[in-house]
Amino acid sequence: MSTTRTFTDMEQIICTTARMMEEERLYFVAIGGPPLIAVLLSKRLRTPNLTYVVEDGTIAPAVQMPAPAFLIASSAAGYRAVAWTDMNTVDFHAGLGYIDYGVLAAVQVDQYGNFNSTFVGAAYERPARRFGGPGGANEIASLCWRTILMTRQQGRKFVNKLDFMSSPGFLDGSPDARQRAGLPADTGPWRVVTEMAVFDFDEESRRMRLLAVAPWATVDDVLAQMEFKPLMAPSVETFDLPSEEELAALRAEVDPSGRTIRGRWITVEEEDGRAHLVQQEAAGEES
Amino acid sequence: MSTTRTFTDMEQIICTTARMMEEERLYFVAIGGPPLIAVLLSKRLRTPNLTYVVEDGTIAPAVQMPAPAFLIASSAAGYRAVAWTDMNTVDFHAGLGYIDYGVLAAVQVDQYGNFNSTFVGAAYERPARRFGGPGGANEIASLCWRTILMTRQQGRKFVNKLDFMSSPGFLDGSPDARQRAGLPADTGPWRVVTEMAVFDFDEESRRMRLLAVAPWATVDDVLAQMEFKPLMAPSVETFDLPSEEELAALRAEVDPSGRTIRGRWITVEEEDGRAHLVQQEAAGEES
């Protein structure tokens, strides 16, 4: 018996990221976007006591579900926090080592986990496409112990050379590169999550390593969507599709407006525990 | 017809200092002591809208009179402030140039207005007498535009060389000495007030200059109580005794416990607009 499941690429990214979250860790997210949605999904389904801080100074809020359509920087986003502070304050908390994970979205990423959210193409002064800038990503990626990056699996996103390095991964990958650049010791990117793959970073070389792929994708599918070739984990695992429960929570409660979870539709058929891609839209221009 | 007035040296110092205060200026005082009492006296009698900040972060309080016996760091000291902040915050306000006058007590002062509140005599490790330390005086004397020092007129207090320079005056008196030491431009000591004299500082040499004397004292009386010889103002003025109104306010309302205003008793007889000393106690050991 086969079942068919249809979800967006972003829904897969969010669900995979959410599954990595733990209640005994503290998370740092920017004011809106996929990282916040992943945290809220995890809290809703698996880790109700997970705590997080938001770039605007909100500490450990208890957002009510269903979330309102316009959650960003609204009273609903700060509801029943344990403290309302400001941007510098939560950055200090991260600088002091209190925050385990930063969860961030990236436009472009290189093999050392450095990433871009500033511009792509042509030159800085006349970019093909200008983005909003690092926002809080530079400080979050520098100061939290570990960074989780969320991005789509596309060749123009996994590049040999970033158009602009907005935020640090392992820089040039050399030992202590981050410390020599003035960043705290023992920090750096930990996972990169796409709709198709999960990567970590090799302890020695600091290069990106393929850890797992979607059940509907092969290693070659992933490599076809990268400019650089990542290292390979000894055994590349397969991660789960978004479950019905996850999709229902996402669509009805966590992001009922669909602002964040929208993206490229993917349809997968599961049969006898194996999954294959039935259909997917072409990659769009959105970041 | 003659009248006799009896007051403490500290009452004279407080009254003279209070008379210098202006409502369009902002003052910085430490948590207790003569500077706070001077500010409260001026507010009580002449400048009800004068505002001041306190080292503990209290901004522009409205202390009720009569003040309680234990005013220091009590709720009465912060009553009806416009803001309750903290020590760093008010220091920042001073650093930003908001605070016109710092008013401070000194144990020893030299001819450039540098002062000591740390120890006197012998060596640092084995002082003859150890005091509490600069407290907030170093920052107040560095960051406010002008500093008013309150101290008693004694040779061991107006010294050629401080036993320890806890807080800065004009340092070695050389041009820009304060800036070269890292302090803000155009700041420094403005007046030194004793029971017997008021001093300012020469614009060029930065040396202390005698500006006025008490009606019961001569210039020579003052000089006899100084190790160094100050410059002389073109015409040395005479300042007023504490008035009956001032003494009544001080004793009954501003410092009813007498904690701060106590000191050496001075009795002065006034006749035909001239005053002369009838009696005074010997200088004690108190700072």
Next chain:
Amino acid sequence: MSVLAAGTGVFKPPDPDGFRRHVRDHKERRLVSKVMSEHEAIERFVQDGDYLSYDCNIWNRGPASLMRELIRQRKRDLWIAAKFTAHDATLLVAAGCVSRIDVGWMEVGRVIHEAMAEGRVQLFEWSNGALAYRQLAGALGVPFLPLRYLGGTDVFRTSGTKLIEDPYTGQAVCLVPALNPDVALIHVNQCDEFGNARIFGAGVAPVETAMASRKVVLSTEEIIPNEEIRRHPQQTRVPYYMVDAVVHAPFGGYPGSVPGLYRADVEHLMEFGAAQVQGKMAEYLDKWAFSVSSHEEMLEQRVGQEKMERLRAEETIREGYYE
């Protein structure tokens, strides 16, 4: 202690003593009323060429009514700190007010793209935190602060950040220059006529922004008595002596939300988005800024009582703000 590397970006140079002199000569230390019209506040305190900082953004407790006044008065050549700013930068660029932007994060669409392509606006790269932190340095009255990010990235390279050897630990640490804006626009929940101000909710950096800026213009939902301020001194976030102007502006954050009071007007925000996509910013600006003489008139003629009541009613969370 040596400078190991330095970015080459242009930045407003720190001048702590110049700031102090401005404060000494221009700030009122008495408790005097600073209540004035938005027209007077912007005319007196925002000059062409000023470095302008505002706190929060057009979604949330931003000084939206003051920005529209700035547009109406056709201020020019401003340099802004876009620390977590939504389409505020777009609005000011579309109106021709801004020629330089220090970027933390901002919404970027057609207006910014076109202005960049035509050389009408220059961008300088920082981050949200770095801009808030540079204003903290400005608020502390010091010329720079050390920080433990920016290093190693292109933001470092293209900014005014320096990497030095810390004279205490011997390790590498970055420095950023203090940012002291010429003028700050801050929308607050409540203040008295002197400028003692209360701000409710998480913010971006309202206190640092007020402290760091030479001129401070507040708009406020409510003017409350000084006596009420003095009954709850702990709630005061900005003291009166930093404030140059107090503008009474109920719904001053519109179309954004002021948490606890009214929600954002999503319909308006969509109208803005559509205007940008369609290249109709001139019409948008005309409707919301130029064709009305004041914030009050805009509320009356463009928003309407009914919508205001609805936005208030739909902000159901008051807990922590007003309760």
Next chain:
Amino acid sequence: MSVLAAGTGVFKPPDPDGFRRHVRDHKERRLVSKVMSEHEAIERFVQDGDYLSYDCNIWNRGPASLMRELIRQRKRDLWIAAKFTAHDATLLVAAGCVSRIDVGWMEVGRVIHEAMAEGRVQLFEWSNGALAYRQLAGALGVPFLPLRYLGGTDVFRTSGTKLIEDPYTGQAVCLVPALNPDVALIHVNQCDEFGNARIFGAGVAPVETAMASRKVVLSTEEIIPNEEIRRHPQQTRVPYYMVDAVVHAPFGGYPGSVPGLYRADVEHLMEFGAAQVQGKMAEYLDKWAFSVSSHEEMLEQRVGQEKMERLRAEETIREGYYE
């Protein structure tokens, strides 16, 4: 950028990465109860040799009950930050707990004089502001901060302050090393079982002290529900994840005042003063610390219900604190 001059004083060296590792390995990020007895809190979190910081002082919202427990447990060789401290330092020196003092301001009498003369205590010169600011540096997670005082004085010369050429303005500016105490004792008005804490009134530096310290022990007048904390998030000054222990200690500031709750016991403060002058500190310590097993017992047997009620009644100002 060069170091122009440097003080030669001994100071606790900054180690931001060491601090971070401590936090990573020892701080609880979950919302779990940290309520424990004063005995357990001091035993577990104060080690002999620790650098200890407390906020406020024995006149006003100081952690007096925790200090008496520290004395009872005969902690030794502590190094304390005496930033605006009254006779707290005297008390701890008299009890033999403290061997080094960073001085901002402290009351000095016979006890300190004798301890200095006998070489039992070493003093290091700073100022109130400099100690609060060094803890701010520690709270910011950076190794040092620039500041515009201390320079030129003997405090500069005998401390760990450095004078450098500012790489931005070319002018001279001082640097002070970050201070990250090993342990902080802070008395608060209210907190929940997790450590989310409220502090009412002007303070010295409670927030910086909590942020800068590796281990944080709170004593609190009241434990309130987390739900109440979440209803007024703006009132929270210290978030739970910084806190290691919560000790329920009504009248924990005694003999000092907790503004809005009870006034200081002047009679007790005079008793302390007389004991020092008469060389009877051993008797004082015995009466108030050693001869009672806990704060609760001290209140019951040494202060008494009647006096406590009177101290509460005589603190007539509640406005701004509890109203």
